[in-house]
Structure formats: structure tokens, C-alpha cells
Amino acid sequence: MSNIPTTQTAAVVPFHGADLEIRNDHPVRQPSELAPGECLIKLYCTGVCHTDLHASHDDWPLHATTPLVGGHEGVGEVVAIGANTGECPVKIGDRVGIKWLAYSCLNCEQCRNGREQNCPKAKLSGFSVDGTFAQYTVSYVYHVTPIPNNLDSSAAASILCAGVTVYRALKYSGAKIGEWVVLPGAGGGLGHLAIQYAVNMGLRVVAIDTGLEKKNLCLELGAEKWIDFQQEKDIVQAVRDACDGEGAHCAVVTTASPSGYTQAVDYLRPGGTLMAVGLPGEAKLEASIFFTVFKSINILGSYVGNRQDAVEALEIASRGKVVVKYECKGLSDPQRVSRLRWSGHTADTIHSVYDALAQGKVAGRIVLEMPK
Secondary structure (H helix, E strand, O other): OOOOOOOOEEEEEEEOOOOEEEEEEEEEHHHOOOOOOEEEEEEEEEEOOOOOOOHEEEEEEEOOOEEOOOOOEEEEEEEOOOOOOOOOOOOOOEOOOOOOOOOOOOOOOOHHHOHHHHHHEEEEEEEOOOOOOEEEEEEEEEOOOOOOOOOOHHHHHHHHHHHHHHHHHHHHHOOOOOOEEEOOOOOHHHHHHHHHHHHHHOEEEEEEEEOOHHHHHHHHHHOEEEEEEEOOOOHHHHHHHOOOOOOOOEEEEEEOHHHHHHHHHEEEEHHHHHHHHOOOOOOOOOOOOOHHHOOEEEEEOOOOOOOHHOOOOOOOHHHHOOOOOOOEEOOOOOOOOOOOOOOOOOOOHHHHHHHHOOOOOOOOOOEHHHHH
16 A cells, blocks of 8 residues: 555664654555565554553563553554465454454464464564554564454454453353452453453352442443452452352452462362462462362463454454443643543543553553544
């Protein structure tokens, strides 16, 4: 396409631990430069995830490649496809989504078993390859996800990471209809989607978070019980009491706080399952080995999702069963485009979003609209 610019606006992490820089002269890969299997996406919008904060702060045991365009929850239009791409599943003009998992080989043991995210050749958007905090980005035709026609792009952006991640955790938790699931961090970006997926699976939800705004959000979305971790002196006993006095059947821990994991082992009933989802950088999972064995507790790690998980999560949202609570901001433009108004957010750049995430002040999700 002749109208593809050579430069663009992008948010770049220049080196490990550095603040994001808004650059207006970041290069755009041209169609002639695309390898077979690659595609160029003109982005409409992108979600902002706590993982982006970790990548920028360099506080994980794994380290991002820098310099790097951040972001991994993008929705946009395919504007070019690499020459000699065989059996291409997308075409120019398609609206597609870009996830954390940008690429996997699709042929190793992990990929064949549906664990594409654990592929030893995996490439990660906004971490090991340039991501979605830009007007254009390069992705891979076999890993972009078609967006259902009746799903808004800004809502779809958050489903592509937060939604897929919690959907997969619930899907593989083994929790059955009518059982109790506890969601620490329930009012956040992942948590508020987890409530809705859980309710639609027939599960009963205990939401743990803090603040009136998040309480109202969680109850509105279908949580049966609410526990404020700053007001409740004994979280473990509060959860047991909320779950018929016996404890929960399952906990999906999306918070980055290590206490969320330790408490879960204690408040789960015998045979319960802890789904470890949040990724604190340095924390250790500490639990009583005796009671983990004695209570037959299952501890499972659940890391994002594969291509099929993404299709399923988006399809459920497209039927109106899951609604993303989000606020739109500009990547670097001071003009505010607001769908929902949360208190406490006044600045409208990606830097203010990062600050709010770090302070735990974001209820729901933040989506950035790309400059036209």
C-alpha cells in the first residue's frame, strides 16, 4: 500500500528500567520488508496491562528486549502481508487482534499439546518483539486473532489478554457449576472479567479487593460476596464463612501480591484448586506442605492462553455475556475520549495510566486510542 507512512508515534522503553518515551519518528516496517508469515497491522487501539508495567520496570526474572515498543493488547486492520506467505488465514482489510503471544512454532511438543504460550521459540508482544503502543506493528498471520463483527474494538483489546488469561484459568481449574471461586484482585483489569466468565460458567464468586468503587463494580458484575482486604482482619476466615463455612472450591489469583497466594491455600476446602495467574517478580509461594497434602490441594500455574482460548473468550464477549469496563485515553494526545469515568484520573497520557496501575487505582481497564 502506497499510503503507509515511514514513521509513526510510538511509546518506547529505551532501556531496562527506563520510563516510556513517546517518539513521533519511530520507523514503520514497510510491506516490502515483511518476511513470509508476517503482517503489518494498522492499530486502532490497545489495552494497557500490568505486564506492560513489569516490562518497563524490568522487575521480573525474565528481561524484556530493549529498545522496545510496549503493549500486547492491540486491535487493528491488516494492511500488508509478507510475500510468499502460504495458506494465509487472514487477508488485507481484516480486523484482527494481537496478543501477548505473538508467535510460536506450532510444531513442538508444547504447541501440539495446546500450550503454545510455552513454546521454546515463543515471541512475546511488547516484551521480546515490538508491541502495540504504536500506530503500526508487525505480527504473525497464524497468531493474530479475528475479531467478531459485533464486538467493539476497544472491548476486544482487553479480552485479548486480560480476558483470555482468566478465561483459560477458569476453564482448566476443574471448578463445577454451583461451586465457589474466590477472585483476589477482583476489581482490577483481569479480575472484573474473571467475575463475568465465572458467573457465565455457573460458578459462585467471592470477590476480594478494596474500595467502594471496586466493591460496587464487583457486585454489579455478579459477585455474590465481597471482602475488603484492607478492612477485614482475617481474610482466611472471612472466605471460609462466605463459602458455607467450608472454604472455596477454587481460587484464581490474579493479584501480584504474594499474600494472595499464601492465603488461598489456607481458605480452600479439601480438594480445592489454586490457579496461580498473577506474576509477582520476586515473591515466593509459601504454604504448609502438611496441609497442602492433608487437604489434597491442587496448585496449578496458568499462563495466558492459546489461539483457541482467544477465539472462545472473544466469542463469549461478542454475545454480550462479558462486558469490559474500560476508559479510553490517548497514547500521547491530551484529548480525552471517555466511555466510563472513574474518579482520580486526570492526566491522559500513557504515563498517567502507568502511575494509576502501580498504585492499584484502576477499576476495570484502560484502553489507548491510536493517533489518526
